[in-house]
Amino acid sequence: MDDLNKPTSERHVCIVGAGISGLRCADVLLSHGFKVTILEARDRIGGRICQSEGLGYTVDIGPNWIHAWTDSDVPHPIFKLATDTGTPLHHWNNKQLLFDSDGNKLPDESTDRLSTTLWDIIADAFTFSEEGHTKNGGKDIASTDSLQDFIRRRAAEVVSDEGERQLLVKMSEMFGAYVGEPVWKQSLRFAWMEECCGGDEMFVASNYSAILSRAAKPALDGATIRLSTCVVGVTSSVAFSPFQRQAVTVTTDVGETLSFDEVVMTTPLGWLKHNHDSVFSPALPPRLTSAISNLGLSQLEKVFITFPSVFWTAPSADKPFPCYTNWLTPHYAESTNPQHWPQEIWDLSSFAEPNNHPTILFYLYGDCSRHIVNSIYGKTPEEKHRFLDDFFRPYYSLLPGYDAADARCKPAAILATEWLKNELNGFGSYCNFQVGVEAADQDVLAFREGCAERRLWFCGEHAAPFEECGTVAGAYLSGENVARKILGVYGLGGEKAQGI
Ligand SMILES: Cc1cc2nc3c(=O)[nH]c(=O)nc-3n(C[C@H](O)[C@H](O)[C@H](O)COP(=O)(O)OP(=O)(O)OC[C@H]3O[C@@H](n4cnc5c(N)ncnc54)[C@H](O)[C@@H]3O)c2cc1C
Structure with missing residues (x-):
């Protein structure tokens, strides 16, 4: 004592x-x-x-993003550390490429319009959740209500076309990659606690x-x-x-x-x-x-696929390749993805020199993460490569410029994280606030x-x-x-x- x-x-x-x-x-x-x-x-x-050197250069297998707040005079501590250390940060071009469930590219006009509507609805959901919290700790919002429930309800009010409404709800699945579990598991009552996802988002271009x-x-x-x-x-x-x-x-x-x-x-x-x-x-x-x-524990995993060189070409010099590509509830890869888990990539070739590598980064969450990691865990590097290439080819092969016979379109290296098997991380990625x-x-x-x-x-x-x-x-x-x-x-x- x-x-x-x-x-x-x-x-x-x-x-x-x-x-x-x-x-x-x-x-x-x-x-x-x-x-x-x-x-x-x-x-x-x-x-x-x-970090890992598994691709032949250094990549972060944990965090990549800095979600900096924009509504305060106080500097964001990690943004400040990044600035102080000269760490290069990338602002994405805000363009996206969207494939529907049949693998058809959606017109840019509807992609842009629906994406804007979706983010407006998500912003409304944050406000609704925050107001509910301020009023009485969110008790007026059923603990069983999900963020996707809100999106469905609001889409019914603001999107008149049935097909577009369904598309918008499918697009909302992308929120899973922020919180590590599907959007229908995200508690609406505590959606306000995920609001950092709406700040100024930068990607660490080096590591x-x-x-x-x-x-x-x-x-x-x-x-x-x-x-x-x-x-x-x-x-x-x-x-x-x-x-x-x-x-x-x-x-x-x-x-x-x-x-x-x-x-x-x-x-x-x-x-x-x-x-x-x-x-x-x-x-x-x-x-x-x-x-x-x-508190919930999410399952975010990352899969980096690097190619001999960039084959996904920009339509023209003044129209850069979209930073983000999303495959909505794919129905055309039944043998590898019968659950139709949506897929998304970020184009890491768009960084400034020397960090521009011919690499795409898939973010996985929830059951899709669990499936991928359980399928590769303990396998040889060759077995992992084969499994991952077979799983992800139906998606990257839809990128413009793909040609199965072209050596540039065959992955040179694939790196998948395995947080699910990481005991010191409690077999998950980070906390989240799930329905219930x-x-x-x-x-x-x-x-x-x-x-x-x-x-x-x-x-x-x-x-x-x-x-x-x-x-x-x-x-x-x-x-x-x-x-x-x-x-x-x-x-x-x-x-x-x-x-x-
Ligand atoms: C795949 C993935 C992607 C992510 N992406 C982002 C992102 O883009 N942006 C972002 O801001 N955040 C992101 N995060 C979250 C971010 O990485 C974490 O919030 C943050 O790094 C957690 O820091 P921490 O100190 O709380 O925990 P940790 O970094 O986990 O530190 C805890 C430490 O405790 C040690 N430990 C555990 N058990 C014991 C024990 N029994 N005895 C001694 N030591 C022990 C561990 O080894 C570890 O070093 C991501 C996380 C993951 C997994």
């Missing part, structure tokens, strides 16, 4: 996990004189921010490594970072008085027991779902165990509050500012927030992090 008057230099905080939230938390605590030890299960820092290095520098310089150290137990107890606090002990996978003044858990939501029962002693309080089960959730905002708040009385704290993308959950910026701010809460315990300021 100790008291709160010890100098901060003797205060020892353990941060479990060296992802962006843990690194930011360490930065704030170190700058206030705390001693910080980070225990990280992987043999590297960064968590979900990570996130410079951003990560800059964010990690204070921790690398000032903290003790133990890699390949997996935490398997955390024992804490309630203080007898606010001035007499018990140490928290952490057990690692090699049987060590380490004592700290405070412990911050940054382990992902999915990891908490699978492990909280066995790791925390005593068990976490009901407000936290409910939050762990109430009653009070997602309260669940996020429960994480942000943590168990101060037990010196046990939580941060990460699931404890972020409401509209930043599931993002790098949200995780970063959650780390800052928890550090400020700890500062508050020791009478060191403790003002809130931005957006919290």
Whole structure:
């Protein structure tokens, strides 16, 4: 037992996990004189921010986007890190190519018009959800209502042509690639918490490594970072008085027991779902165990296909190739996709030199992700390549310029992520708010509050500012927030992090 008057230099905080939230938390605590030890299960820092060389050049297999807010004078922290490090950001050309269920290209005019209508409806859904939340926590919106229910209802009001209405509803499936699960699973009551998807969206044209290095520098310089150290137990107890606090002990996978003044858990939501029962002693309080089960875990996966050179040609120099192509509920690939999962790609060849590679990036979500990863997991590189090429050829072969006999149209390399099989990520990608959730905002708040009385704290993308959950910026701010809460315990300021 100790008291709160010890100098901060003797205060020892353990941060479990060296992802962006843990690194930011360490930065704030170190700058206030705390001693910080980070225990990280992987043999590297960064968590979900990570890269692969599998295509022959470096790509991010986790985040690529920066969803920067535009309605605040306060700079977006990750946009700022990108700017400070000279990380090239790409603004897409806002053009899209759309194929209907039979594989026919839709006229550009209807694609553009319907896309504008769809985004207007989504903006209305955010407003409707936000107003419902402000009024009475969203209770007037049935927890069973989905974002797609709203889109269907509004489309019935504003799109008179039946065929176009159906098309618009199919187009709304693209929201799945934002939240990692289908749009019909997205809670309407908590759609407002996904509003970051409507901000200024930029794509990191190189990769996130410079951003990560800059964010990690204070921790690398000032903290003790133990890699390949997996935490398997955390024992804490309630203080007898606010001035007499018990140490928290952490057990690692090699049987060590380490004592700290405070412990911050940054382990992902999915990891908490699978492990909280066995790791925390005593068990976490009901407000936290409910939050762990109430918040949804999404399944976003990425498949990069790179070709010997770009065969998908722009119609003319003044009309660039659309950045985004969408195959709506395809019915022409029954043997490989009998569930008609929609497909979408982003054209990574449109970046400025030297980041313009002849690569298209498919985003998968929900059951389609699960199908793809389960089909390739544990297979040889050749088997993976064959399966993935067979699965995705019905889509890329519809791009203009495709010719089966042309060597330029045969994938040179294919890289698929396998987050579904990643134990340290809890077998998923990031949190989301699915139909059925009653009070997602309260669940996020429960994480942000943590168990101060037990010196046990939580941060990460699931404890972020409401509209930043599931993002790098949200995780970063959650780390800052928890550090400020700890500062508050020791009478060191403790003002809130931005957006919290
Ligand atoms: C495929 C994919 C695409 C994404 N795209 C975007 C995007 O474009 N833009 C965006 O803003 N966000 C995106 N995200 C989300 C973003 O990556 C996360 O929100 C953010 O990186 C999470 O940071 P974190 O610190 O909360 O968690 P993590 O980065 O997961 O850090 C947690 C750390 O805890 C460690 N750990 C786990 N268990 C233990 C243990 N028992 N002991 C010790 N250490 C442990 C892990 O190894 C990890 O390093 C994407 C995520 C995925 C998976």
